Amino acid sequence: xxxxxxxxxxxxxxxxxxxxxxxxxxxxxxxxxxxxxxxxxxxxxxxxxxxxxxxxxxxxxxxxxxxxxxxxxxxxxxxxxxxxxxxxxxxxxxxxxxxxxxxxxxxxxxxxxxxxxxxxxxxxxxxxxxxxxxxxxxxxxxxxxxxxxxxxxxxxxxxxxxxxxxxxxxxxxxxxxxxxxxxxxxxxxxxxxxxxxxxxxxxxxxxxxxxxxxxxxxxxxxxxxxxxxxxxxxxxxxxxxxxxxxxxxxxxxxxxxxxxxxxxxxxxxxxxxxxxxxxxxxxxxxxxxxxxxxxxxxxxxxxxxxxxxxxxxxxxxxxxxxxxxxxxxxxxxxxxxxxxxxxxxxxxxxxxxxxxxxxxxxxxxxxxxxxxxxxxxxxxxxxxxxxxxxxxxxxxxxxxxxxxxxxxxxxxxxxxxxxxxxxxxxxxxxxxxxxxxxxxxxxxxxxxxxxxxxxxxxxxxxxxxxxxxxxxxxxxxxxxxxxxxxxxxxxxxxx
Amino acid sequence: xxxxxxxxxxxxxxxxxxxxxxxxxxxxxxxxxxxxxxxxxxxxxxxxxxxxxxxxxxxxxxxxxxxxxxxxxxxxxxxxxxxxxxxxxxxxxxxxxxxxxxxxxxxxxxxxxxxxxxxxxxxxxxxxxxxxxxxxxxxxxxxxxxxxxxxxxxxxxxxxxxxxxxxxxxxxxxxxxxxxxxxxxxxxxxxxxxxxxxxxxxxxxxxxxxxxxxxxxxxxxxxxxxxxxxxxxxxxxxxxxxxxxxxxxxxxxxxxxxxxxxxxxxxxxxxxxxxxxxxxxxxxxxxxxxxxxxxxxxxxxxxxxxxxxxxxxxxxxxxxxxxxxxxxxxxxxxxxxxxxxxxxxxxxxxxxxxxxxxxxxxxxxxxxxxxxxxxxxxxxxxxxxxxxxxxxxxxxxxxxxxxxxxxxxxxxxxxxxxxxxx
Numbered sequence: 001x002x003x004x005x006x007x008x009x010x011x012x013x014x015x016x017x018x019x020x021x022x023x024x025x026x027x028x029x030x031x032x033x034x035x036x037x038x039x040x041x042x043x044x045x046x047x048x049x050x051x052x053x054x055x056x057x058x059x060x061x062x063x064x065x066x067x068x069x070x071x072x073x074x075x076x077x078x079x080x081x082x083x084x085x086x087x088x089x090x091x092x093x094x095x096x097x098x099x100x101x102x103x104x105x106x107x108x109x110x111x112x113x114x115x116x117x118x119x120x121x122x123x124x125x126x127x128x129x130x131x132x133x134x135x136x137x138x139x140x141x142x143x144x145x146x147x148x149x150x151x152x153x154x155x156x157x158x159x160x161x162x163x164x165x166x167x168x169x170x171x172x173x174x175x176x177x178x179x180x181x182x183x184x185x186x187x188x189x190x191x192x193x194x195x196x197x198x199x200x201x202x203x204x205x206x207x208x209x210x211x212x213x214x215x216x217x218x219x220x221x222x223x224x225x226x227x228x229x230x231x232x233x234x235x236x237x238x239x240x241x242x243x244x245x246x247x248x249x250x251x252x253x254x255x256x257x258x259x260x261x262x263x264x265x266x267x268x269x270x271x272x273x274x275x276x277x278x279x280x281x282x283x284x285x286x287x288x289x290x291x292x293x294x295x296x297x298x299x300x301x302x303x304x305x306x307x308x309x310x311x312x313x314x315x316x317x318x319x320x321x322x323x324x325x326x327x328x329x330x331x332x333x334x335x336x337x338x339x340x341x342x343x344x345x346x347x348x349x350x351x352x353x354x355x356x357x358x359x360x361x362x363x364x365x366x367x368x369x370x371x372x373x374x375x376x377x378x379x380x381x382x383x384x385x386x387x388x389x390x391x392x393x394x395x396x397x398x399x400x401x402x403x404x405x406x407x408x409x410x411x412x413x414x415x416x417x418x419x420x421x422x423x424x425x426x427x428x429x430x431x432x433x434x435x436x437x438x439x440x441x442x443x444x445x446x447x448x449x450x451x452x453x454x455x456x457x458x459x460x461x462x463x464x465x466x467x468x469x470x471x472x473x474x475x476x477x478x479x480x481x482x483x484x485x486x487x488x489x490x491x492x493x494x495x
Numbered sequence: 496x497x498x499x500x501x502x503x504x505x506x507x508x509x510x511x512x513x514x515x516x517x518x519x520x521x522x523x524x525x526x527x528x529x530x531x532x533x534x535x536x537x538x539x540x541x542x543x544x545x546x547x548x549x550x551x552x553x554x555x556x557x558x559x560x561x562x563x564x565x566x567x568x569x570x571x572x573x574x575x576x577x578x579x580x581x582x583x584x585x586x587x588x589x590x591x592x593x594x595x596x597x598x599x600x601x602x603x604x605x606x607x608x609x610x611x612x613x614x615x616x617x618x619x620x621x622x623x624x625x626x627x628x629x630x631x632x633x634x635x636x637x638x639x640x641x642x643x644x645x646x647x648x649x650x651x652x653x654x655x656x657x658x659x660x661x662x663x664x665x666x667x668x669x670x671x672x673x674x675x676x677x678x679x680x681x682x683x684x685x686x687x688x689x690x691x692x693x694x695x696x697x698x699x700x701x702x703x704x705x706x707x708x709x710x711x712x713x714x715x716x717x718x719x720x721x722x723x724x725x726x727x728x729x730x731x732x733x734x735x736x737x738x739x740x741x742x743x744x745x746x747x748x749x750x751x752x753x754x755x756x757x758x759x760x761x762x763x764x765x766x767x768x769x770x771x772x773x774x775x776x777x778x779x780x781x782x783x784x785x786x787x788x789x790x791x792x793x794x795x796x797x798x799x800x801x802x803x804x805x806x807x808x809x810x811x812x813x814x815x816x817x818x819x820x821x822x823x824x825x826x827x828x829x830x831x832x833x834x835x836x837x838x839x840x841x842x843x844x845x846x847x848x849x850x851x852x853x854x855x856x857x858x859x860x861x862x863x864x865x866x867x868x869x870x871x872x873x874x875x876x877x878x879x880x881x882x883x884x885x886x887x888x889x890x891x892x893x894x895x896x897x898x899x900x901x902x903x904x905x906x907x908x909x910x911x912x913x914x915x916x917x
Contacts, residue, residue: 012499019497037498045502048509063556065517068510069610076611092498099503114497160520168557313573322572390574392583395566403581404568411579419570430559455565460557467557 003294008102012040015097018107019114025286026115030359031279033118034133035092038110042099046086047072049096053262054086056094057140059147059254061163084304087113089121089265091133104300107293111283116276123367124271126264129178136261143254150247162248165467166234166255171429173234173259229433229448233468234259236434242443243473252471267425270371274328278336278362281305281329311387327387331374334383335362345381376420381412391418396454430457432478442495444475451482462491469493518616524549529617545617548607641732652727665724670717677714681707740775740828740860741819742768745811747835748784750803756867760834761798762904763865767832770908775828781818785811791818808839808847808879816854829859837866837877848882856890864895865907 004021005014015038026033041049051068052058084105088094095113097106121127151159166173183191230236234256238249265272284301287293293301311326312318335353338346339361342354353361365378390406391414404418405411421427436446445468449457461478469476477492518525528547577583648661684707691700744764746752752760771778782797783789786804789811815831823829839847856862866880876884880895887893896907 012501015499016497023497035498037500039500039502041502041505045505045509051510051513060512060516062513062516062520065510065513065515066554066608068514069517070608073610096502156516160516164556171558311572313575314571315573319573322570387572388574389570389572390577391568391570393566393568394585396564397566399585401583401585403577403579403583405579406574406577408579415570418568421568422570430561432559449559451565453566455567456562458560458562460555461559463557464559 002291003297004292005103006294006296008104008300010101010103010106014103015106015110018103019110021287021290021292022107022111022115022283025283025290026111026119026279028286029279029282030363031115031119032122033093033115034090034122036114036118037092037094038114039094039096040099041096043075046083046096046098047075049086050083054088055140056088056137057144059144059163060151061167062160063164063167085109085113087117088136089117089127089131089133089261090136093118093121093133102300104293104297105304107287107297108280108284108301108304112276112280115283116279117272119279120268120272120275120366123363124264124268125368126268126370130175130264131261139257143258146250146254150251154247159251161470162251163255165470166252168464168467169233169237169471170255170259172432173232173256174263175232175235175260176263176425225437225439226434229435231431231433232256233432233434233447236437237468237471240437241472244471248471264370266428267370267372267423270324270328270331270423271366271369271374272328273324274330274332275366277305277308277325277329278332281333313388330383330386331378332362332365334380335365335378338380349380350378371423372420372425375423376416379416379419381407384412384415389415389419391415426452430455442475443473444477444495445472447476447478449478449480451480451487454482456480456488462493465491465493469495521549521554524553525612529612546609546611548609551608554608641734643730644733646729646731648726649729650723650726652729656727656729658726658728661726662720662724665726666720669721669724670719673717674714677710681710681714684710739777739779739826740771740830741779741781741823742771743781743783743815743819743829743831743859744797745783745785745815745831745833745835746797747786747806747808747811747838748800748802749786749806749836749838751806751836751838752867756834756836757798759867759898759901759904760865762901763834763898763908764832766904766908767830767863771830779823781815783811783814783818785814789814806835806839807843808835809843809850812847812850812855816850816858819855819858830861831855831859832863832865834865834867835879836868837879839877839879844877844879844882847879848886851883851893852886852890856886856893860892862893864893866895866897868897868899 004017019036019038047068049056050071051064058064084098084101086096093114095109095118097109101109121131121133127133147159147163226236234252237244238252238256241249241252244252284293284298284305288298309323309326309329311323336358338350338353339356339358342350347354365374369377384407388407391404391411393402393404395402405414407415431450431452432447433450434445435448438444438446447465447468457480465476465478473495475493475495477490479490480487525547528549529545532545532547648658684703688700688703688707691697691703746757746760748757768778768780780794782792782794784792784797784800784802785807786802787807787810789807791814792800811833819829851862864883866877876897880897883893883895887895898904898907
């Protein structure tokens with residue numbers, strides 16, 4: 001076979017030929033994807049896309065303007081390059097390619113976004129459960145139109161105020177567990193009948209003779225609302241806020257829906273990028289095996305790929321956290337290695353994986369995990385050694401930082417556990433829940449921050465409470481508890 | 496299966512509306528930043544756009560997050576020498592934020608949000624603050640230059656200006672108008688001829704044919720182009736405002752003018768300069784400082800050099816008039832702004848006022864006098880003020896104000912130019 005193209009220039013016919021070749025290989029490996037839609041855009045349009053978190057349509061808000069200015073400034077000064085692509089979890093899966101990219105980069109991006117990310121979006125359980133890829137674009141169109149209508153009717157200042165407040169609470173506007181569907185009338189009737197029957201079956205007249213308990217039930221246990229703490233604050237506001245206008249409620253809902261749409265992405269950053277990187281690497285190498293690309297193409301591809309998966313050490317100037325591309329790529333590649341060429345250590349650590357079919361194993365991993373569980377499940381000692389991972393403990397009681405454990409025999413499990421925890425949602429977003437809505441009294445709302453290991457909230461807390469107060473319409477207070485003991489002052493925003 | 500779409504022609508600027516919202520929301524902060532920038536800039540640079548710094552905390556979007564403190568562990572890559580149990584001194588402040596894995600990426604320790612304003616945005620904010628929105632748009636002054644501009648078509652002209660298309664349109668219209676009646680008559684005759692032939696009245700048919708031939712001849716002699724069809728491109732001379740202005744900055748730098756007063760003067764000159772640059776394409780600056788004698792200097796020395804001595808206002812006026820006569824005698828709009836604390840002695844105020852009225856004012860478009868008084872002295876007018884007041888009463892292109900504090904400069908400027916906006 002001869003190479004599809006030579007040189008850096010690309011055109012639409014070539015894009016299609018590369019896509020055909022890549023699609024064929026993806027088919028060989030059994031990648032299951034949504035149909036692809038590839039859109040070529042300019043760098044300015046890429047900056048626009050950045051500002052709206054990659055979404056093609058967004059409602060107008062100043063914070064997107066701020067984000068745009070920040071990116072534009074960073075780009076103009078050369079402090080930040082632009083991503084080669086943006087891909088949207090939608091059906092068809094939309095990927096943006098920048099026109100400035102060379103042919104090799106375009107091919108890499110197609111493999112990465114249109115086949116890697118795309119199959120992840122379609123396969124991973126979080127995306128399947130929490131996003132509906134075929135509906136998101138329509139919803140965005142609706143949201144934009146609705147927000148703009150509200151601005152016309154109620155003034156942009158009023159809309160902005162609501163949106164500001166919602167944005168402040170966005171991380172607390174997601175459901176982490178699926179809400180049970182409201183029972184239908186039939187089901188409800190059946191349940192009541194069953195309960196009645198149960199009571200009749202266990203009727204015993206003797207219970208009537210027991211003396212009454214003297215103590216009154218406390219008010220909280222009797223009529224407290226909500227009965228269980230609610231972690232989705234925006235949902236609670238939308239459903240129960242005493243003062244919100246219907247259109248404000250709808251705005252809360254829009255922001256909540258968007259937060260929910262992005263929720264899986266935040267939890268699968270390492271997996272998602274790792275999966276896409278693993279596949280662009282595998283696919284492009286296969287292209288080379290087939291003789292479809294020339295050496296110049298490969299050199300450029302390898303240069304880009306190496307940049308993407310570089311992991312600077314913690315002391316270096318370039319360090320800005322663990323690179324999800326590097327970590328994810330290493331995890332998937334290592335998993336493949338364990339399946340194909342396991343050594344003694346792998347057999348001891350992963351007895352079920354060693355020697356299995358790597359395609360099945362990787363597919364299973366991609367579908368059924370999120371970052372936290374994926375790392376906890378598949379991080380091998382060899383990888384920890386390669387990354388030279390070590391855990392540092394930062395405790396208030398100590399004057400110095402303590403090296404908790406390192407990549408050695410005693411530390412593997414501990415490092416892996418800590419690394420997994422570091423990617424858990426609870427580490428990033430404080431646990432703040434609605435505990436009480438005083439429906440019969442002053443209608444105030446009480447939140448509880450469940451502090452973990454003494455980690456306090458930032459000073460911005462009071463502002464967030466003030467934002468919530470704006471949505472709620474009555475007094476809002478925030479208490480901090482740890483181990484059933486209350487700490488610190490109550491942050492309160494009076495009615 | 497694959498859909499390829501070229502979105503490049505869709506254009507950018509999707510974020511323009513959001514950017515504008517951002518600017519509107521933080522107008523107060525941006526205005527503050529712009530004001531500060533103006534203090535540091537050179538006069539002639541004033542009109543450029545610029546980088547604005549807004550404190551990051553002012554524009555932060557709050558959310559619940561973890562502050563410092565408490566117990567935690569984090570995993571880092573790139574260990575070289577540490578073993579479990581080692582102790583590391585706690586890095587201070589900002590460096591600490593780097594430690595925490597994912598959080599590290601967003602731990603931006605910069606405290607200012609920097610972005611660029613375009614020239615238009617900059618001026619918008621600047622004049623917003625001045626509350627002078629209409630000032631720049633009002634027409635200002637008379638003109639001497641004339642410019643030839645197109646003005647439709649004329650029936651006479653030189654052959655070089657012949658408008659061929661227009662001429663042909665005229666000729667077509669004329670031919671339609673003159674020939675239409677004839678053609679209608681011929682159609683009627685055609686019908687009558689056919690009838691005559693059908694009924695067999697040969698004599699009638701012959702007359703009709705003759706009549707038809709006559710009409711055809713008449714149609715034939717209509718000229719294709721006739722004298723009245725000719726049209727020529729027409730041009731007229733329209734008065735054109737002079738696009739050049741010379742701005743004279745006159746300042747008293749005697750000992751009594753301290754830095755504070757000079758700063759006020761600078762602000763005032765700046766405003767005038769900006770105002771003029773919005774009106775004229777080219778503005779030249781002339782700086783004249785004076786103590787007991789006047790000299791022309793560059794901007795830097797004008798504002799920052801220290802000199803001391805007495806005060807003779809007349810010297811500066813004479814020098815200004817001399818420079819004007821030499822360099823800006825014709826084709827220039829001359830503006831002058833004088834700043835002084837008004838300390839003049841003896842015959843100088845009266846002579847200056849007379850020179851101003853008789854020599855300088857007739858040659859300038861507008862002359863402003865700003866008297867910089869110490870706050871405590873505000874009530875007492877100087878001798879120069881008293882003399883100038885009479886000039887102001889007698890002329891229309893002279894205005895004067897007093898200012899003692901920074902905040903007064905904008906209103907004073909507005910007051911000075913209010914006359915022109917009405």
